[in-house]
Amino acid sequence: MATYELFSQKLKTVNIGLPSFGEDLITQEVETVLVDWQIPAGGSTELVNALKVIENAEVEEANKLTVERMLSGEPVLIGMERAQDVILGMGPRSIFHSGPPLTWERMCPGVQRAVLGAIIFEGWAKDRESALEVVKNNEVEFSPNHFHGAVGPMTGIISPSMPVWVVENRTFGNRAYSTLNEGKGVTLWYGDFDDSTIEKLNWFREVFGPSVKKALDKQSGTINPFNLVAQGLSMGDEVHVRCQATTALLIKELVPLLADAGVEGSDIAAMVRFMARNNTFSLNLAMAACKSVMDAAHGVPNSTIVTAMTRNGTDFGLRVGGLGDQWFITDAPALEECLYYAGFSVEDAVADIGDSSIIETTGFGGMTFASAPTIASFVGGGVKDAIELNKQMASITYGKNKNFAIPNMDFAGSPTGLDIRKVVGSRIVPIIDTGVIHKDAGIGQIGAGVAHAPINVFEQAVLAMAKTMSTKQ
Amino acid sequence: MATYELFSQKLKTVNIGLPSFGEDLITQEVETVLVDWQIPAGGSTELVNALKVIENAEVEEANKLTVERMLSGEPVLIGMERAQDVILGMGPRSIFHSGPPLTWERMCPGVQRAVLGAIIFEGWAKDRESALEVVKNNEVEFSPNHFHGAVGPMTGIISPSMPVWVVENRTFGNRAYSTLNEGKGVTLWYGDFDDSTIEKLNWFREVFGPSVKKALDKQSGTINPFNLVAQGLSMGDEVHVRCQATTALLIKELVPLLADAGVEGSDIAAMVRFMARNNTFSLNLAMAACKSVMDAAHGVPNSTIVTAMTRNGTDFGLRVGGLGDQWFITDAPALEECLYYAGFSVEDAVADIGDSSIIETTGFGGMTFASAPTIASFVGGGVKDAIELNKQMASITYGKNKNFAIPNMDFAGSPTGLDIRKVVGSRIVPIIDTGVIHKDAGIGQIGAGVAHAPINVFEQAVLAMAKTMSTKQ
Numbered sequence: 001m002a003t004y005e006l007f008s009q010k011l012k013t014v015n016i017g018l019p020s021f022g023e024d025l026i027t028q029e030v031e032t033v034l035v036d037w038q039i040p041a042g043g044s045t046e047l048v049n050a051l052k053v054i055e056n057a058e059v060e061e062a063n064k065l066t067v068e069r070m071l072s073g074e075p076v077l078i079g080m081e082r083a084q085d086v087i088l089g090m091g092p093r094s095i096f097h098s099g100p101p102l103t104w105e106r107m108c109p110g111v112q113r114a115v116l117g118a119i120i121f122e123g124w125a126k127d128r129e130s131a132l133e134v135v136k137n138n139e140v141e142f143s144p145n146h147f148h149g150a151v152g153p154m155t156g157i158i159s160p161s162m163p164v165w166v167v168e169n170r171t172f173g174n175r176a177y178s179t180l181n182e183g184k185g186v187t188l189w190y191g192d193f194d195d196s197t198i199e200k201l202n203w204f205r206e207v208f209g210p211s212v213k214k215a216l217d218k219q220s221g222t223i224n225p226f227n228l229v230a231q232g233l234s235m236g237d238e239v240h241v242r243c244q245a246t247t248a249l250l251i252k253e254l255v256p257l258l259a260d261a262g263v264e265g266s267d268i269a270a271m272v273r274f275m276a277r278n279n280t281f282s283l284n285l286a287m288a289a290c291k292s293v294m295d296a297a298h299g300v301p302n303s304t305i306v307t308a309m310t311r312n313g314t315d316f317g318l319r320v321g322g323l324g325d326q327w328f329i330t331d332a333p334a335l336e337e338c339l340y341y342a343g344f345s346v347e348d349a350v351a352d353i354g355d356s357s358i359i360e361t362t363g364f365g366g367m368t369f370a371s372a373p374t375i376a377s378f379v380g381g382g383v384k385d386a387i388e389l390n391k392q393m394a395s396i397t398y399g400k401n402k403n404f405a406i407p408n409m410d411f412a413g414s415p416t417g418l419d420i421r422k423v424v425g426s427r428i429v430p431i432i433d434t435g436v437i438h439k440d441a442g443i444g445q446i447g448a449g450v451a452h453a454p455i456n457v458f459e460q461a462v463l464a465m466a467k468t469m470s471t472k473q
Numbered sequence: 474m475a476t477y478e479l480f481s482q483k484l485k486t487v488n489i490g491l492p493s494f495g496e497d498l499i500t501q502e503v504e505t506v507l508v509d510w511q512i513p514a515g516g517s518t519e520l521v522n523a524l525k526v527i528e529n530a531e532v533e534e535a536n537k538l539t540v541e542r543m544l545s546g547e548p549v550l551i552g553m554e555r556a557q558d559v560i561l562g563m564g565p566r567s568i569f570h571s572g573p574p575l576t577w578e579r580m581c582p583g584v585q586r587a588v589l590g591a592i593i594f595e596g597w598a599k600d601r602e603s604a605l606e607v608v609k610n611n612e613v614e615f616s617p618n619h620f621h622g623a624v625g626p627m628t629g630i631i632s633p634s635m636p637v638w639v640v641e642n643r644t645f646g647n648r649a650y651s652t653l654n655e656g657k658g659v660t661l662w663y664g665d666f667d668d669s670t671i672e673k674l675n676w677f678r679e680v681f682g683p684s685v686k687k688a689l690d691k692q693s694g695t696i697n698p699f700n701l702v703a704q705g706l707s708m709g710d711e712v713h714v715r716c717q718a719t720t721a722l723l724i725k726e727l728v729p730l731l732a733d734a735g736v737e738g739s740d741i742a743a744m745v746r747f748m749a750r751n752n753t754f755s756l757n758l759a760m761a762a763c764k765s766v767m768d769a770a771h772g773v774p775n776s777t778i779v780t781a782m783t784r785n786g787t788d789f790g791l792r793v794g795g796l797g798d799q800w801f802i803t804d805a806p807a808l809e810e811c812l813y814y815a816g817f818s819v820e821d822a823v824a825d826i827g828d829s830s831i832i833e834t835t836g837f838g839g840m841t842f843a844s845a846p847t848i849a850s851f852v853g854g855g856v857k858d859a860i861e862l863n864k865q866m867a868s869i870t871y872g873k874n875k876n877f878a879i880p881n882m883d884f885a886g887s888p889t890g891l892d893i894r895k896v897v898g899s900r901i902v903p904i905i906d907t908g909v910i911h912k913d914a915g916i917g918q919i920g921a922g923v924a925h926a927p928i929n930v931f932e933q934a935v936l937a938m939a940k941t942m943s944t945k946q
Contacts, residue, residue, distance in 0.1 A: 234847055235718045236708040236880065245708045248721035252749040255728050259742035268741070269732035276725040373880030374707055382883040407709065407846035408881065410855040 025071050026399040027413060041424050047459055050466035051425055054304060058469070059322075059421075062302035066321045067398045067417040069300070070362070073293035074170040077223040077285065080212040082205075084160035087177050089148045091160075093124070096145045098156025098355040099312025100329050104135050104142070108313030110191020110350045110437050114155040115140070117193030121201045122159050146310055146317075149295060150177040151287045151355035153280075154189040154437065156312070162201070163209025165285050167225060169292035176292035178285065180204050183278030190444045191313075191350065191437045208274070211267055215257035223253050225289035226403070228282065229364060233414070234407050238372040239286050240356060240365030240433040241448060246282040251275050287355065290362035297321065304465055305398060306418040309361050309430065309453055313353040318457040320420055323464055328457040338436050338449030339378060350437045352451040357432045363401055363416035366431035366450060367393050370408045378433070378449045383408060390415070393430065396422040420465070423458040498544050499872040500886060514897050520932060523939035524898055527777060531942070532795075532894075535775035539794045540871045540890040542773070543835070546766035547643040550696040550758065553685040555678075557633035560650050562621045564633075566597070569618045571629025571828040572785025573802050577608050577615070581786030583664020583823045583910050587628040588613070590666030594674045595632050619783055619790075622768060623650040624760045624828035626753075627662040627910065629785070635674070636682025638758050640698060642765035649765035651758065653677050656751030663917045664786075664823065664910045681747070684740055688730035696726050698762035699876070701755065702837060706887070707880050711845040712759050713829060713838030713906040714921060719755040724748050760828065763835035770794065777938055778871060779891040782834050782903065782926055786826035791930040793893055796937055801930040811909050811922030812851065823910045825924040830905045836874055836889035839904035839923060840866050843881045851906070851922045856881060863888070866903065869895040893938070896931040 041047035084090050095118055097111055107115065116131040119140065125131035134140060145152050152158055157179075164177040186194045188201070216223075228249045235245030251272060258268050275281045298307035303321030310317050311332040318328040332351035340346070359365035369375075370390040373383045387409060394400060398417030405411040418430055429452050436447035514520035557563050568591055570584055580588065589604040592613065598604035607613060618625050625631055630652075637650040659667045661674070689696075701722045708718030724745060731741050748754045771780035776794030783790050784805040791801040805824035813819070832838035842848075843863040846856045860882060867873060871890030878884040891903055902925050909920035 231717075234709050244704075245718055245721065248718065248725055251725045251728070252721055252745060255724070255745045256742040256749070259738040259745070262738060265732040265735060265738060265741075268738070269729040272725060272728045272732070276729070373884075383881055408856055411846075 025402050026067060026416065027402065028399040042427055047424060047462060050462050051421055053466040053469055054421060054462065058302050059304055062300045062322055063305050063398055063417065063419065066297050066300045066303040066305040066307075069172075069297040070293055070416060071401060071403070072171050073296050075167045075176075075225050075289035075292045076170050076221045077165060077216065077225055078168045078220045079166040079216045080163050080209055081166055082160070082209070083158050083162050083164045083177065083179075086164065086166055086175075087148050087150055087158070089143065090158075091141055093139060094141050094143060094160060095119070096143050096148060096150060096152070096156070096158040097312060098145060098152050098154065098353060099310045099332070100315045100317035100327055101144050102142060102312060102314060106314050108350050108353070109439050109441075110353065111155045111157075111313055113193065113441055114157040114188040114191050117188050117197055118157050118159040120193070121198050122161060144310075145355055146308060148177075149175060149291065151291045151358050152179055152189070153181070153283055153287065153356040154354045154435065155191050156355050157188050161205055163204055163213070165288045167285070167288040167292045169296050172296035174292055174296050176288045176295065178288035178291070180208060181278060181281050181284045183274065183281065186444060190435070192441055192444055207267055208271055211258060211261075211263045211271065212254070214263060215254065215261040218261045219257050222257065223250070225285050228253070229286055229289070230404050232282075233364070233368055233371045233404055236372055236374060238365050238368045238375065238433060240283065240359045241280070241435060242372045242375055243282045243286070244279045246286065247275060247279055250282045250285065283356065286364070287358050290358045290364070294358060294361055299324070302465075302469065304420045306361055306420060309357040309432070310355045311352045311357065313350040316352060316454055316457060318453075318461055320461045320465065323461060323468070326464065328460040328464070330454050330457050330460075333451055333454050335434070335436050335447070335449065335451055337452070338434070338447045340436070340447035344438070344446040348438050348440075348446055350439055352432070352434065353437070354434065356434070357453075360430050360432050361418065363397070363404065363414040365433045367397070367415045368404065368406050369393070369431070369433070371406045373408065375433070389431065392428050396426060396428050396430065420458045420461045423455070424462045427455060429453045429455050429458070498875050499540060499889070500875065501872040515900055520897060520935060523935050524894055526939040526942055527894060527935065531775050532777055535773045535795055536778050536871055536890065536892065539770050539773045539776040539778040539780075542645075542770040543766055543889060544874060544876070545644050546769050548640045548649075548698050548762035548765045549643050549694045550638060550689065550698055551641045551693045552639040552689045553636050553682055554639055555633070555682070556631050556635045556637045556650065556652075559637065559639055559648075560621050560623055560631070562616065563631075564614055566612060567614050567616060567633060568592070569616050569621060569623060569625070569629070569631040570785060571618060571625050571627065571826065572783045572805070573788045573790035573800055574617050575615060575785060575787060579787050581823050581826070582912050582914075583826065584628045584630075584786055586666065586914055587630040587661040587664050590661050590670055591630050591632040593666070594671050595634060617783075618828055619781060621650075622648060622764065624764045624831050625652055625662070626654070626756055626760065626829040627827045627908065628664050629828050630661050634678055636677055636686070638761045640758070640761040640765045642769050645769035647765055647769050649761045649768065651761035651764070653681060654751060654754050654757045656747065656754065659917060663908070665914055665917055680740055681744055684731060684734075684736045684744065685727070687736060688727065688734040691734045692730050695730065696723070698758050701726070702759055702762070703877050705755075706837070706841055706844045706877055709845055709847060711838050711841045711848065711906060713756065713832045714753070714908065715845045715848055716755045716759070717752040719759065720748060720752055723755045723758065756829065759837070760831050763831045763837070767831060767834055772797070775938075775942065777893045779834055779893060782830040782905070783828045784825045784830065786823040789825060789927055789930060791926075791934060793934045793938065796934060796941070799937065801933040801937070803927050803930050806924055806927050808907070808909050808920070808922065808924055810925070811907070811920045813909070813920035817911070817919040821911050821913075821919055823912055825905070825907065826910070827907065829907070830926075833903050833905050834891065836870070836877065836887040838906045840870070840888045841877065841879050842866070842904070842906070844879045846881065848906070862904065865901050869899060869901050869903065893931045893934045896928070897935045900928060902926045902928050902931070
């Protein structure tokens with residue numbers, strides 16, 4: 001006998017262990033959106049012709065398969081390990097970062113500072129000056145997280161001894177990784193550090209990480225990140241910049257596992273206090289889950305579905321399902337339409353940054369903007385504006401995933417499967433919810449809002465795909 | 474330096490420690506609502522005349538003061554104690570129940586069964602038959618929770634050894650009490666019991682209650698229930714039938730206190746698992762907080778603001794701020810407009826039941842219906858219908874409390890201060906969100922939805938108030 005059972009029936013939970021593609025999980029009605037009429041593909045003959053080449057049944061079939069893979073992906077939290085023990089390609093002197101590949105010289109100041117902080121945290125140098133020496137002497141190897149099944153928000157720095165969430169996509173067997181979210185204060189992810197930063201990272205390495213490892217080693221696979229995401233979407237989160245509910249849900253799942261594993265009460269208290277005051281704590285876990293799903297969905301020949309978008313304050317990179325290991329790269333966009341704290345403007349800001357756009361790539365964040373009315377002000381208005389924007393996002397995707405319902409859109413599913421053809425044809429680009437960091441040290445966050453993915457990487461990808469398909473025929 | 478700080482700025486948190494009434498906290502714009510035109514007060518000359526008598530500056534002033542008291546109330550969780558140790562008027566053989574006073578004979582079957590369960594739990598009888606003997610021999614004393622500063626959802630049974638939340642309204646010093654929510658399964662609050670029910674109540678008494686007591690004795694007053702409510706409203710709860718977010722927030726506040734107090738890890742694990750699977754766990758705490766606020770707001774002469782609505786499956790009772798200890802009582806309404814599980818109908822259902830309507834009385838639940846899109850189906854539609862209904866509720870209240878913002882209404886405050894004059898004049902009655910229980914044993918919940926407060930108690934109260942004011946003049 002169930003009590004108050006009916007109240008939760010509207011919540012669409014994740015279809016766990018879906019054996020094969022449930023056609024009924026995705027809907028494909030055409031979305032009517034209010035936008036100024038645009039000349040298709042901006043009037044470029046080259047693009048219009050390229051779009052014609054890739055508007056065909058082969059691509060449709062490939063996209064269907066890609067989205068099937070996305071929907072059948074089942075990310076499960078299986079552990080927490082030191083990065084160097086689990087991430088392929090991570091050497092003893094590796095430092096991984098967000099976005100496309102970077103040399104030290106091309107890193108934005110925030111990423112550079114975070115790298116120096118990681119070097120000190122790892123004990124490879126005592127202070128900023130000697131850390132800089134370590135870099136100049138080529139004693140560290142840089143590589144993008146995305147090349148190693150990993151993701152990190154903002155600067156996204158991962159160094160060898162940091163604990164990482166280990167998420168396995170049960171359907172396909174691949175794994176993905178992300179660090180613990182540092183929360184507020186002076187932090188590496190926000191591109192800065194001081195003694196408190198290093199102290200917190202040490203606590204992660206010595207206490208938080210090993211405690212969660214102990215808990216998950218004992219009860220591996222009991223936490224399903226997409227189940228938390230589905231619930232979070234019905235509780236005011238878009239699970240990118242607002243993760244308040246998802247974090248609370250994660251805490252209530254995690255605590256019994258920690259207690260069962262015999263973690264000290266004082267450590268549990270400190271860990272829960274830290275998580276409870278960090279409303280983006282669950283972000284990194286959700287990102288790892290998304291990464292595990294998108295990596296498994298990548299690689300279907302002829303697919304025009306986006307499988308990664310990522311930025312690092314310098315470059316913006318786009319990966320497309322049917323275009324193999326190519327990354328389409330352009331400048332990371334300036335954050336012109338964000339809301340800035342008093343006294344700051346886009347002039348002060350690092351450009352768009354972080355692997356966290358894997359959230360939008362998978363169909364959350366900006367794709368489920370209407371689920372978080374508390375951030376409706378990001379798009380200059382109320383819930384109505386948020387819903388309108390969300391409809392625009394739906395218009396550039398393959399369909400809507402019923403597993404992830406948006407309450408304010410009368411439980412329409414989340415827009416899923418960003419299609420480069422639809423982006424280029426309509427010139428509607430994905431929005432990416434984001435925080436904004438100052439260029440200089442000692443300031444940190446100066447705003448928040450939405451970034452717009454740059455159209456030209458989508459154009460490059462459309463041309464590349466058209467070329468590939470023409471060559472084959 | 475704050476990270477992602479902006480994202481939480483839209484959340485209106487409780488104005489803690491408000492020294493005096495903040496005029497800016499309440500707004501009073503006139504609400505345009507879509508209702509069929511009604512003859513004022515249903516065309517009754519007696520009521521129309523009574524309304525004329527009480528439409529005056531004295532009442533306006535009294536209502537303003539009542540709402541000021543509501544807004545300045547600051548409920549704080551100060552402890553968890555055995556009911557008999559803290560609730561005034563609770564004797565060693567008392568059993569308290571929801572709604573207006575009842576004799577055994579007039580109790581609905583669900584309340585009767587819950588009483589028998591409580592007798593067995595207290596050890597006053599071994600089984601149903603001997604428990605019934607205890608009742609027949611007048612060995613127990615019945616009294617309504619509301620007469621003792623207490624509240625309980627559904628059957629609302631409180632017996633002497635049950636642990637109760639102790640909430641103090643810091644502004645006025647009065648206290649209120651409510652039991653631990655039993656959650657799903659065969660439960661007293663849903664009007665039934667079996668061995669599992671008694672086992673859970675024993676665990677509450679022996680483990681859960683004492684553990685929370687230990688935690689709160691050490692760190693009393695650190696949990697602010699209205700702060701949780703304010704956050705819950707921005708996270709998909711209307712904090713009556715949907716308390717999923719508020720419960721998660723309560724868990725993350727409670728765990729560090731439990732751990733700090735040295736509660737065993739195995740007990741913490743069991744407690745968190747219980748709370749995590751009980752999405753109405755926070756309801757009773759919110760009810761006690763509401764009760765502490767409404768009791769302090771009660772008693773302003775000439776006030777036409779409702780200070781309690783309560784029901785017990787037999788009677789519905791209404792208390793009004795300026796009408797002292799009078800309760801206006803009528804039959805508890807049948808739950809005709811609820812949604813029933815397949816195979817059940819209103820014929821099977823116990824009538825409207827529970828003290829939980831203290832939630833609506835204070836300005837949540839049905840008053841903030843639009844904040845919980847997941848239960849929009851209760852009113853036969855989508856978010857739009859929920860918003861329309863919420864506007865109707867606003868039209869029968871004094872104003873809107875900005876401390877409790879409803880995201881889907883572009884952060885309008887919660888409708889606060891139900892005015893019997895507006896109810897009778899417009900014939901729009903408060904809605905009360907509710908679960909539905911079967912009359913017979915062994916079935917439990919059979920539906921959920923909204924109940925409509927019966928108009929005639931509001932009419933009785935209007936006539937009584939008019940009489941009082943006429944007599945004085």
